[in-house]
Amino acid sequence: MTSSLFFNITTIAYFAAMVLFIIYLVSRSRAVALAATGAVWAGFAANTLAIGLRWREAYALGFEQAPLSNLYESVVFFAWSIALCYLLMDFKYKQRAVGAFVIPFAFIFMIWAQLGLNAQIQPLVPALQSNWLTYHVITCFLGYAGFAVACGASIMYLLVIGREERKGDKQGLTGIFPSAKVLDDINYKAIMFGFPMLSLGIITGAAWANYAWGTYWSWDPKETWSLIIWFIYAAFLHARFTRGWVGRKAAWLSVIGFVATIFCYLGVNLLLAGLHSYGS
Amino acid sequence: MTTQKRSFLYSLWDFFASLKLSIILLILLAATSIIGTLIQQNRSPQEYQQMYGETLHRLFDLLNFYDMYHSWWFLALLGIFAVNLTTCSLKRLPRVWKQVFEPLTVADDAHYNSLSNRHELRVPLAPEAARDRLAPLFGEALAAPVTTEADGRIHLYAEKHPWSRFGVYVTHLSILIIFVGAIIGNLWGFKAFVSIEEGTSTDKVWTAGGQEPLDLGFTVRCDDFAVTYYDGTNRPKEYMSILNIIDNGEEVVSNRKVVVNDPLKYKGITFYQSSFGPAGNPQLNLEITDKASGEVREVTVTEGRHYPLSAGYSFAVTGYTDSYGQFGPAVEMHVNTPEGLHKAPFVVLKNFPGFGGKQDSPFSFALLDYQQKHYTGLQVKKDPGVWVVWLGCALLVLGSIAAFTLSHRRLWACIVPAGKGSKILLGGNAHRNQPAFALFFDDLKQRTNDAIKA
Numbered sequence: 001m002t003s004s005l006f007f008n009i010t011t012i013a014y015f016a017a018m019v020l021f022i023i024y025l026v027s028r029s030r031a032v033a034l035a036a037t038g039a040v041w042a043g044f045a046a047n048t049l050a051i052g053l054r055w056r057e058a059y060a061l062g063f064e065q066a067p068l069s070n071l072y073e074s075v076v077f078f079a080w081s082i083a084l085c086y087l088l089m090d091f092k093y094k095q096r097a098v099g100a101f102v103i104p105f106a107f108i109f110m111i112w113a114q115l116g117l118n119a120q121i122q123p124l125v126p127a128l129q130s131n132w133l134t135y136h137v138i139t140c141f142l143g144y145a146g147f148a149v150a151c152g153a154s155i156m157y158l159l160v161i162g163r164e165e166r167k168g169d170k171q172g173l174t175g176i177f178p179s180a181k182v183l184d185d186i187n188y189k190a191i192m193f194g195f196p197m198l199s200l201g202i203i204t205g206a207a208w209a210n211y212a213w214g215t216y217w218s219w220d221p222k223e224t225w226s227l228i229i230w231f232i233y234a235a236f237l238h239a240r241f242t243r244g245w246v247g248r249k250a251a252w253l254s255v256i257g258f259v260a261t262i263f264c265y266l267g268v269n270l271l272l273a274g275l276h277s278y279g280s
Numbered sequence: 281m282t283t284q285k286r287s288f289l290y291s292l293w294d295f296f297a298s299l300k301l302s303i304i305l306l307i308l309l310a311a312t313s314i315i316g317t318l319i320q321q322n323r324s325p326q327e328y329q330q331m332y333g334e335t336l337h338r339l340f341d342l343l344n345f346y347d348m349y350h351s352w353w354f355l356a357l358l359g360i361f362a363v364n365l366t367t368c369s370l371k372r373l374p375r376v377w378k379q380v381f382e383p384l385t386v387a388d389d390a391h392y393n394s395l396s397n398r399h400e401l402r403v404p405l406a407p408e409a410a411r412d413r414l415a416p417l418f419g420e421a422l423a424a425p426v427t428t429e430a431d432g433r434i435h436l437y438a439e440k441h442p443w444s445r446f447g448v449y450v451t452h453l454s455i456l457i458i459f460v461g462a463i464i465g466n467l468w469g470f471k472a473f474v475s476i477e478e479g480t481s482t483d484k485v486w487t488a489g490g491q492e493p494l495d496l497g498f499t500v501r502c503d504d505f506a507v508t509y510y511d512g513t514n515r516p517k518e519y520m521s522i523l524n525i526i527d528n529g530e531e532v533v534s535n536r537k538v539v540v541n542d543p544l545k546y547k548g549i550t551f552y553q554s555s556f557g558p559a560g561n562p563q564l565n566l567e568i569t570d571k572a573s574g575e576v577r578e579v580t581v582t583e584g585r586h587y588p589l590s591a592g593y594s595f596a597v598t599g600y601t602d603s604y605g606q607f608g609p610a611v612e613m614h615v616n617t618p619e620g621l622h623k624a625p626f627v628v629l630k631n632f633p634g635f636g637g638k639q640d641s642p643f644s645f646a647l648l649d650y651q652q653k654h655y656t657g658l659q660v661k662k663d664p665g666v667w668v669v670w671l672g673c674a675l676l677v678l679g680s681i682a683a684f685t686l687s688h689r690r691l692w693a694c695i696v697p698a699g700k701g702s703k704i705l706l707g708g709n710a711h712r713n714q715p716a717f718a719l720f721f722d723d724l725k726q727r728t729n730d731a732i733k734a
Binding site: 122123125126127129130185192195196199200203206207210211212213214215216217219221224225227228231232234235238239241242244245260268272 | 540
């Protein structure tokens with residue numbers, strides 16, 4: 001019973017869920033949707049167990065650290081956060097078609113972690129030896145996961161809004177989509193969850209930087225990109241109250257926000273230099 | 281004030297109080313912030329010239345792209361953002377203030393008609409009896425209602441979480457507070473650096489770009505610096521300095537271990553472990569064997585000086601390294617003959633004494649030990665604005681959570697005598713999350729009907 005076995009099960013479960021959700025869009029069979037949701041639950045359970053086991057394995061090696069210490073661990077935690085946010089959303093709305101647009105994110109991250117990243121458990125370098133690491137990483141990734149759900153809902157919104165405006169019939173893949181109003185609501189709620197989490201993530205990062213290095217803000221590329229995301233979603237939240245910005249523009253802001261989030265998370269580490277470059 | 285002047289001020293006010301301006305500013309801030317992450321900040325002009333070429337370099341320099349987050353145009357953008365935030369809030373605050381502190385306890389028919397959640401019913405009860413049935417329902421749903429009798433009508437009013445209307449203003453204020461904290465830090469704080477050799481002390485630190493060192497007002501002494509590694513690897517585990525503080529001739533902090541993520545704070549000034557390096561040449565302990573007599577002696581030497589041996593010979597160490605390939609610490613040295621002839625240099629390895637290379641002299645050498653002194657590099661900071669920033673951050677989180685999760689819910693009822701019974705007008709309103717409030721109101725309608733029938 002090792003963590004890597006359960007990480008593999010997680011990957012397979014998310015893959016199965018993704019395929020089932022796409023079949024659901026075509027077949028419109030409620031049984032398929034239920035099976036897909038079940039697969040997400042199974043994947044989430046395996047993901048949780050795997051992270052827990054990895055935690056124990058690190059302790060067994062003598063490293064007293066939460067499993068949030070390198071790129072591999074952050075990616076599997078991101079997949080876990082996406083599944084969690086998706087399930088919370090599913091619990092409230094029961095709009096299964098959304099799964100086809102959110103679970104692929106969880107799957108892509110798991111398969112990348114399993115095939116492309118170094119899964120070795122390594123002790124923490126001095127810069128990361130702090131409890132702030134745990135608070136900082138958890139809040140950031142819960143925020144990112146909220147934005148992933150919002151992005152999925154926004155893509156669906158952009159696909160469905162044209163048809164609704166033309167009063168088109170409910171043919172094709174978008175036929176089973178929730179209404180634009182519901183998608184807009186999911187988008188908004190997910191960002192309402194993600195935005196305070198991101199704020200907390202930025203603040204815990206600033207508090208940690210201040211504690212460890214003596215500056216709460218140094219315009220390091222990672223910090224700056226997290227602020228860029230914060231600006232984009234702040235614009236989104238105000239767009240919803242502003243004539244001319246409701247609807248399509250707000251949905252685009254949500255999609256752009258998630259693209260910026262992914263860049264902040266990965267692009268900055270892989271392409272730009274800075275304080276977080278040891279994350280890779 | 282002339283009319284023209286007044287209308288100009290009004291339009292200026294309207295311009296800054298516009299939500300569209302907020303959205304555009306947020307998008308502009310996001311977009312321009314990207315520049316400084318693509319162009320490395322605060323490098324030397326030579327580096328930039330090499331990276332971008334002459335023309336582009338001059339353009340970037342002109343646009344302040346090399347220190348863009350402190351450039352006049354970026355600070356101006358932040359300034360306009362602060363003004364926009366303030367005017368937007370000031371414009372909307374008075375109405376909200378009134379709604380919270382002067383609630384509408386007696387609503388007229390026009391008000392009921394303006395509500396999207398309303399209900400009207402006739403009941404076979406006297407107004408007072410109807411009130412007694414309705415009041416507990418309001419109490420359960422929100423809070424005990426305020427009852428007012430006027431013009432033969434009974435008015436009920438109840439509300440919950442009126443304060444949540446301030447959530448958004450607290451959030452806006454928190455951003456301004458963070459700005460103030462940052463400004464305080466910039467005006468009355470400093471960021472500096474100091475390197476202290478083991479065993480020495482200093483009372484001056486160097487600020488970035490400062491010409492003169494800054495006087496601390498007390499003395500910091502470094503007793504020791506050490507790096508430790510995870511067993512069997514070269515992955516660092518800990519960088520550690522032992523610091524002492526001497527203030528007015530008295531040692532006020534003794535043997536304080538400072539590591540990354542655990543700084544030392546004294547009189548508002550914080551010292552962070554930041555870097556380290558070798559200080560001066562290492563002290564080398566050598567064992568010298570006179571091959572002829574078999575006499576063995578130990579000496580301590582430093583690099584670059586000549587030391588006498590017996591019979592007119594002498595030697596010098598010309599190089600030292602921590603790691604000679606994979607073989608560990610090593611010295612390079614040579615022997616001089618009594619005639620002053622400089623013989624071929626050779627390498628002595630600490631971990632492999634036998635592998636001495638060619639030592640064709642009457643002496644053989646072994647490297648027993650070495651002591652390398654280090655200096656510790658400390659980041660030194662004073663920021664009196666940091667608590668203001670944390671206050672702003674706390675308000676930001678609390679304000680936004682209140683703004684996103686709490687809603688000011690209000691219920692009104694008006695009971696009018698009608699024939700033998702009464703007519704009840706019921707209305708409600710929430711300042712956010714309308715779908716949830718609609719469900720809540722439907723539930724209240726149902727319970728009102730049930731309570732009347734009972």
